[in-house]
């Protein structure tokens with residue numbers, strides 16, 4: 253009878269049933285098995301948890317975060333993108349068209365650069381610790397101009413972005429603010445460059461990714477690179493971030509554009525090309541390392557770990573690419589998302 257074995261109301265075993273198994277040996281075994289089962293279950297749970305965390309982790313150089321459930325803070329559509337602002341734990345992200353992440357900040361440590369390519373782009377400070385004038389093409393979440401301003405408050409920084417909604421969202425969610433030293437221009441990047449007078453910028457940084465992490469075609473052609481060189485000071489330098497696809501084509505386009513010297517910062521998913529203008533000093537890798545240590549000492553700003561990225565820099569002699577790769581030109585317009593691989 254059920255009521256004899258288990259008292260539904262009290263939720264306890266009936267005393268008479270319990271007494272039948274109440275030999276101390278059986279009782280001991282019963283407890284052992286139970287404890288062991290619980291331990292096994294706990295271990296399994298822990299393993300599943302660790303594997304899940306490992307698979308959901310986000311690594312940014314020395315920083316690793318476990319991706320947590322994501323909250324969408326805002327979605328907005330502009331002429332150019334469907335933009336999403338999302339947050340996962342302390343990480344706040346800007347996404348275009350649900351592809352990848354365009355910008356990411358740790359909301360409690362906004363001056364840490366989580367993207368390795370951005371840390372590499374900051375290495376422009378190895379040439380000029382306080383460049384007079386900087387041009388950044390592509391705002392994204394506004395992280396690069398904000399951190400650059402933090403590191404070099406006396407630099408004038410011009411930022412060009414085609415999308416006014418992106419600028420607005422950078423202000424609203426990513427602590428980006430224009431001030432006397434940071435100006436934004438809502439304009440097509442190529443048009444902005446072409447209407448600038450010569451020899452004015454110490455540093456130009458290209459961070460204009462659009463769909464699938466590709467640079468708009470008219471910002472990567474040999475004619476456009478010549479325009480970048482025209483508006484650079486003769487002692488200036490250009491830093492741009494590229495995806496690994498078609499690396500030889502980018503590299504060959506650079507070498508035709510008459511930079512005096514080109515470094516390549518190789519990263520797991522992309523790379524940064526650093527082109528020097530005619531009178532810019534060429535430093536070898538040891539000199540760059542030394543300049544990084546000196547800069548660290550001079551600035552004495554916490555969070556200078558981006559200087560370690562100097563280890564990714566290769567100089568021209570170690571840089572191999574297919575020299576017969578077809579270069580990008582204004583004439584050879586192609587759909588920059590789907591064009592074929594030519595490495």
Ligand SMILES: *[C@@H]1O[C@H](CO)[C@@H](O)[C@H](O)[C@H]1NC(C)=O
Pocket residue numbers: 329330331332333334349
């Ligand atoms: C935004 O998403 C809609 C719906 O998926 C799509 O039709 C539209 O082309 C997208 N807009 C842009 C600028 O990509």
Ligand SMILES: *[C@@H]1O[C@H](CO)[C@@H](O)[C@H](O)[C@H]1NC(C)=O
Pocket residue numbers: 574575576577578594595
């Ligand atoms: C180099 O590029 C040319 C032109 O695209 C191509 O025909 C050739 O196969 C490439 N060579 C190698 C080794 O990839």
